[in-house]
Amino acid sequence: MDELGDGVSPKEPSFIIRNGVGTLRIPARRRACMSGIAKMRVEEGSVWVMGRQVTPEHGEVMLETDWANGPPLLLECMGALDEKRRDAVMFLKSFGEERGTSSLDCITTEDQLKQLGYCIWIGSPLERSIVSDAWLLGMDGLLKDALVQRNGGEALRIAICGAKGMGKSTMGRLVVNTLLNCFPMVAFLETDVGQPEFTPPGLVSITLIKHVVVGPPHMHQKHPARAHFIGDTSPKSDTALYTESVEALISWFRDHCMRRGISIPLVCNTNGWIRGVGLEVLKQILRVLDPTHIFQMTSSTASKNLPEGSFWLDPTTRQQVHCKHVSVPSVDTSALSELGGPKCLGAADCRDLMWFEFARQCAPRLEKWEIQLDNIEESFKLMVDFLCKEAPFVLPAKAVTISMTHDEIPEGMYAFVLNSSVVGLLEKNDGTKIPNCIGLGLVRGVDQEQGLLYILTPVPDNNLRNVETLALGQLEFPTVLLESESYPTPYISHWSIEKGGTGSGNMRSHSNKLGLPSA
Numbered sequence: 222m223d224e225l226g227d228g229v230s231p232k233e234p235s236f237i238i239r240n241g242v243g244t245l246r247i248p249a250r251r252r253a254c255m256s257g258i259a260k261m262r263v264e265e266g267s268v269w270v271m272g273r274q275v276t277p278e279h280g281e282v283m284l285e286t287d288w289a290n291g292p293p294l295l296l297e298c299m300g301a302l303d304e305k306r307r308d309a310v311m312f313l314k315s316f317g318e319e320r321g322t323s324s325l326d327c328i329t330t331e332d333q334l335k336q337l338g339y340c341i342w343i344g345s346p347l348e349r350s351i352v353s354d355a356w357l358l359g360m361d362g363l364l365k366d367a368l369v370q371r372n373g374g375e376a377l378r379i380a381i382c383g384a385k386g387m388g389k390s391t392m393g394r395l396v397v398n399t400l401l402n403c404f405p406m407v408a409f410l411e412t413d414v415g416q417p418e419f420t421p422p423g424l425v426s427i428t429l430i431k432h433v434v435v436g437p438p439h440m441h442q443k444h445p446a447r448a449h450f451i452g453d454t455s456p457k458s459d460t461a462l463y464t465e466s467v468e469a470l471i472s473w474f475r476d477h478c479m480r481r482g483i484s485i486p487l488v489c490n491t492n493g494w495i496r497g498v499g500l501e502v503l504k505q506i507l508r509v510l511d512p513t514h515i516f517q518m519t520s521s522t523a524s525k526n527l528p529e530g531s532f533w534l535d536p537t538t539r540q541q542v543h544c545k546h547v548s549v550p551s552v553d554t555s556a557l558s559e560l561g562g563p564k565c566l567g568a569a570d571c572r573d574l575m576w577f578e579f580a581r582q583c584a585p586r587l588e589k590w591e592i593q594l595d596n597i598e599e600s601f602k603l604m605v606d607f608l609c610k611e612a613p614f615v616l617p618a619k620a621v622t623i624s625m626t627h628d629e630i631p632e633g634m635y636a637f638v639l640n641s642s643v644v645g646l647l648e649k650n651d652g653t654k655i656p657n658c659i660g661l662g663l664v665r666g667v668d669q670e671q672g673l674l675y676i677l678t679p680v681p682d683n684n685l686r687n688v689e690t691l692a693l694g695q696l697e698f699p700t701v702l703l704e705s706e707s708y709p710t711p712y713i714s715h716w717s718i719e720k721g722g723t724g725s726g727n728m729r730s731h732s733n734k735l736g737l738p739s740a
Contacts, residue, residue, distance in 0.1 A: 256288035257339030266309030272398030286436035383518025385493030388552030415454035450645030452694015507533035582679035645692035
């Protein structure tokens with residue numbers, strides 16, 4: 222590494238690109254920002270990546286962020302000032318083999334994105350992190366308790382609570398990454414059906430995480446260890462099904478992890494519905510979860526805050542609870558806009574991007590690093606053509622039970638109801654009250670005469686043989702992902718499209734910041 226200097230750490234971070242490989246050097250306690258998709262390997266020192274301490278022993282680490290629709294990723298050297306070599310050195314490589322530059326020592330961030338698929342900012346005001354000092358202080362305490370669990374203490378069960386739009390998802394990623402410093406795996410219980418972290422909308426799930434998590438949800442969709450189909454982006458339509466499903470996941474985790482002697486911490490991301498019935502639902506879930514820690518997002522607006530203390534317990538029982546409460550301020554998303562950062566998307570736009578990733582997994586002809594994030598409309602149009610070309614899975618209608626989570630299908634009308642809808646693929650009953658959902662499927666077409674269903678899904682064919690029920694809810698699939706300009710789309714029909722999406726319920730239109738055409 223002598224080519225970067227004479228052995229004396231520079232005062233500022235430096236970044237050079239040679240033969241398609243970027244070399245980033247960050248002095249101790251200094252920062253740089255990264256956006257895009259890259260493979261990072263730390264050569265020397267230790268780098269803080271959203272709570273995770275990455276060192277040379279971790280090998281290649283995948284960094285996947287959405288540079289057009291999300292904040293940049295902060296990389297900070299955590300080496301002590303009195304260390305002999307104070308800086309951290311890391312190599313960054315592109316995902317696509319066709320990307321890369323031959324010999325460039327200094328190029329603009331725009332050129333970096335075009336040629337490398339990622340870019341590095343040095344000395345930029347975007348170095349300001351959305352992670353506040355109060356959040357980091359909470360992580361210090363959590364890390365100490367994690368070390369106790371690793372040495373045989375009580376298994377950690379962390380709940381993240383707060384109203385909508387306060388930064389629970391960001392906090393969840395920070396908590397998971399912090400725990401990965403002590404454990405090889407962290408379980409993530411997702412109860413926010415509208416903006417889940419690792420799955421498409423409409424599911425509550427448990428996902429086992431082994432690697433650092435950065436970027437918005439559509440950049441790191443994963444297959445959960447266990448999931449239940451709710452079929453809506455809000456628990457309001459069926460609170461009983463919602464609470465029973467979450468409780469079933471907690472029970473499954475206890476049976477498959479805690480009681481088998483596997484020391485895995487559990488992180489629970491709660492729903493942002495915290496008033497009226499929503500608060501009662503949250504209380505019920507927390508009573509079953511019995512958390513050891515609660516990170517409660519707070520706002521200067523009192524009406525957005527939850528009650529203080531162990532509000533989920535019945536005060537008449539005088540039950541003792543050993544739960545650590547950590548109040549943390551909500552994310553100030555306006556700071557990014559003031560600094561010229563990327564726009565902050567609303568919930569509906571985030572769901573559109575998650576559906577785009579779901580479609581990409583159904584028709585894996587377009588890699589993440591090939592997506593034109595600065596022209597997402599063109600990427601959506603391209604994805605529609607790929608969906609039209611993809612061979613669907615053919616399923617005899619008589620081989621499965623067809624059900625609706627919130628209503629009943631009129632006799633003889635299943636073809637009209639299913640056409641172009643998103644369905645949950647439910648496994649055969651394994652003795653539990655609520656069946657496991659192995660994934661979602663898009664009904665591409667229905668042949669009523671032959672009694673055949675044509676389904677696009679990322680679920681492997683071998684797993685589809687275990688599907689017993691197709692569950693239909695009220696999920697909206699973006700219309701822009703159904704209408705092709707180049708190919709006929711047999712699953713588009715006048716009875717299956719309303720306003721902004723597809724599904725069995727009335728569709729809600731929304732003003733989007735992605736620039737997608739409305740129906």
